[in-house]
Amino acid sequence: MADSIYVSRLVKRYGSFAAVKGISFRVKKGEIFGFLGPNGAGKTTTVHVLTTIINKTSGQAKVAGFDVSKDKEKVRSAIGIVFQDPSLDDRLTGYENLDFHAIIYGIGKDERKKRIADMLEMVELTDSAGKLVEKYSGGMRRRLEIARGLLNKPEVLFLDEPTIGLDAQTRRHILDYIKNLNKKYKLSIFITTHYIEEADYICNRIAIIDHGKIVACDTPQNLKQKLEGDAAIVKLESEESSNKLIAAMKLEKFVKSTRKDGLNLYVYVKEAESAIPKIMSIAYKAGIKVTSVEVHKPSLEDVFIYYTGRTIRDTEAESNERIRGIMRSRMR
Amino acid sequence: MNRNLAAIYVLWLRAMKRFKRSPSQIIGSVAMPFLFLIFLGAGFSAVKFPGLPPDFSYIDFLVPGILGMSMLFAATTAGISLLWDRQFGFLKEVMVAPVSRLSIMLGRTFGGITTAFLQSLLLIIFALFIGFHIVSIAGLFVSFGFMLLIGLVFISIGLILASVITDMQGFGLILNLLIFPIFFLSGAIYPVSALPSFIRYVTYFNPLTYGVDGMRGALLGVSVFPVWTDAVVLGVTALVMLALGAYSFSKAKAVA
Numbered sequence: 001m002a003d004s005i006y007v008s009r010l011v012k013r014y015g016s017f018a019a020v021k022g023i024s025f026r027v028k029k030g031e032i033f034g035f036l037g038p039n040g041a042g043k044t045t046t047v048h049v050l051t052t053i054i055n056k057t058s059g060q061a062k063v064a065g066f067d068v069s070k071d072k073e074k075v076r077s078a079i080g081i082v083f084q085d086p087s088l089d090d091r092l093t094g095y096e097n098l099d100f101h102a103i104i105y106g107i108g109k110d111e112r113k114k115r116i117a118d119m120l121e122m123v124e125l126t127d128s129a130g131k132l133v134e135k136y137s138g139g140m141r142r143r144l145e146i147a148r149g150l151l152n153k154p155e156v157l158f159l160d161e162p163t164i165g166l167d168a169q170t171r172r173h174i175l176d177y178i179k180n181l182n183k184k185y186k187l188s189i190f191i192t193t194h195y196i197e198e199a200d201y202i203c204n205r206i207a208i209i210d211h212g213k214i215v216a217c218d219t220p221q222n223l224k225q226k227l228e229g230d231a232a233i234v235k236l237e238s239e240e241s242s243n244k245l246i247a248a249m250k251l252e253k254f255v256k257s258t259r260k261d262g263l264n265l266y267v268y269v270k271e272a273e274s275a276i277p278k279i280m281s282i283a284y285k286a287g288i289k290v291t292s293v294e295v296h297k298p299s300l301e302d303v304f305i306y307y308t309g310r311t312i313r314d315t316e317a318e319s320n321e322r323i324r325g326i327m328r329s330r331m332r
Numbered sequence: 333m334n335r336n337l338a339a340i341y342v343l344w345l346r347a348m349k350r351f352k353r354s355p356s357q358i359i360g361s362v363a364m365p366f367l368f369l370i371f372l373g374a375g376f377s378a379v380k381f382p383g384l385p386p387d388f389s390y391i392d393f394l395v396p397g398i399l400g401m402s403m404l405f406a407a408t409t410a411g412i413s414l415l416w417d418r419q420f421g422f423l424k425e426v427m428v429a430p431v432s433r434l435s436i437m438l439g440r441t442f443g444g445i446t447t448a449f450l451q452s453l454l455l456i457i458f459a460l461f462i463g464f465h466i467v468s469i470a471g472l473f474v475s476f477g478f479m480l481l482i483g484l485v486f487i488s489i490g491l492i493l494a495s496v497i498t499d500m501q502g503f504g505l506i507l508n509l510l511i512f513p514i515f516f517l518s519g520a521i522y523p524v525s526a527l528p529s530f531i532r533y534v535t536y537f538n539p540l541t542y543g544v545d546g547m548r549g550a551l552l553g554v555s556v557f558p559v560w561t562d563a564v565v566l567g568v569t570a571l572v573m574l575a576l577g578a579y580s581f582s583k584a585k586a587v588a
């Protein structure tokens with residue numbers, strides 16, 4: 001079975017500036033693959049190359065089995081896309097935007113009506129379908145674009161920061177819908193995002209991209225495990241017992257490292273749940289009194305910091321600025 | 333339905349809907365030719381140009397020129413709308429559609445032509461009120477043909493420029509620099525024969541000259557060249573421009 005997306009040593013240069021510096025990855029059929037990275041990492045550039053919007057500089061890229069440079073039209077008919085930046089005609093109504101899209105994709109009249117009605121329902125725009133898009137709010141426009149991207153039942157769906165600017169409820173609603181489509185039709189999805197929870201929630205695999213390079217690529221679970229692993233946070237009664245327990249832990253093979261934080265002792269292990277009984281029995285044998293134990297699972301946030309040297313919040317502060325920019329241009 | 337035909341149809345339909353919904357655009361595009369018609373018509377009605385048959389009024393002479401102007405302006409409208417679509421992102425949506433670039437270009441062209449044609453019809457109706465005579469219905473229809481050809485030529489030019497130039501100001505500047513000489517050196521408001529011979533040669537390289545001359549031949553029965561010559565020259569130019577337009581459009585950027 002061919003990969004839904006196959007990318008090998010892909011390079012995209014704007015003049016002398018390389019926005020994408022030789023990335024390689026594959027997306028299997030039916031997979032939800034996430035691109036997580038800070039501003040300017042090269043996410044949108046990658047999406048634009050894969051969707052034939054811009055030409056690559058070098059390397060190879062195939063979507064749905066077709067070369068993005070040689071078989072543009074075949075790639076185009078196999079994909080659906082939700083762009084990061086606005087792409088609606090705001091002098092048309094919401095319905096017309098969908099209808100025109102469907103006509104161009106060769107969907108017959110009855111089928112068109114049915115699908116549009118379904119999509120409008122999904123994004124909760126049924127009541128506003130007859131309004132001109134210039135009267136839509138930023139979030140309504142985003143939902144309309146998502147509906148449009150799904151209308152032609154693509155084999156591979158590209159979503160470039162699809163939930164940017166949406167409220168939490170709508171975001172969750174749309175993510176669940178996307179997940180559902182993925183399950184039902186084995187739809188392959190390439191999604192870029194700033195939201196770590198979102199990537200964690202929806203993606204089968206994630207690539208972390210920074211400065212045009214993929215710095216890590218794995219399942220969310222594996223990415224997290226590659227870090228320090230889980231921490232068992234053991235709360236002790238005194239400084240002295242803390243030191244005693246550290247000494248005891250150093251002898252144990254299942255312990256990766258320890259870190260003291262006041263009376264809390266962080267014991268880093270592969271998996272905290274199975275380590276806690278062992279820690280408890282060691283402490284008991286050494287006569288150390290434990291007040292409480294807590295499990296800390298590493299988050300994707302930790303992974304992001306580890307690989308990019310920044311918290312997503314640093315990059316989010318900038319991106320919020322940008323969201324407002326986008327919203328302004330959407331409001332126009 | 334074939335996807336390419338569907339794309340042409342949709343882009344045409346889109347142009348119609350937008351046209352219908354923006355009365356200001358209609359008024360704005362008709363205003364300039366309309367003012368030219370009124371002011372020139374009033375100002376020159378008493379002036380006798382050499383070479384103009386005695387039994388025609390200046391209005392009769394002027395109307396084909398003004399119709400040419402109105403079709404010429406379609407170049408600006410078509411170009412601006414392409415730049416606009418690129419600026420506000422809709423062009424991306426069109427460019428990822430699984431259809432040929434040619435059909436996208438044709439869809440836009442037909443949309444632009446229809447719009448300009450409807451505006452020109454409005455001008456003809458105005459003209460009837462200020463003394464313009466339609467001599468024959470057949471001639472009127474032939475002149476419609478010329479209007480469409482003029483539209484094809486200049487919309488293609490507008491799309492070529494908008495494919496190459498990506499900023500609005502640059503586009504506006506260059507297009508105005510082109511459009512006004514084209515208009516004044518086409519015989520639209522005075523006979524080409526009134527020009528010094530050196531400039532007259534320049535007018536022979538101007539497609540609008542043949543368009544306006546053809547329309548005069550069809551509407552009034554007087555023309556510098558035989559009407560069929562006008563038709564052939566303009567038709568061939570239209571084909572060449574269309575091909576060039578399709579080529580540059582296929583190279584056009586989808587994002588700003």
Ligand SMILES: Nc1ncnc2c1ncn2[C@@H]1O[C@H](COP(=O)(O)OP(=O)(O)OP(=O)(O)O)[C@@H](O)[C@H]1O
Pocket residue numbers: 014017019037038039040041042043044045046084322588
């Ligand atoms: N048309 C262009 N010309 C020149 N440089 C560009 C162009 N488009 C993007 N870039 C640059 O390429 C780099 C990658 O941009 P890209 O839009 O792919 O980032 P991104 O990961 O999508 O970021 P964001 O999260 O902000 O959307 C940036 O440094 C950007 O400035």
Ligand SMILES: [Mg+2]
Pocket residue numbers: 043044045084160
């Ligand atoms: Mg981006």
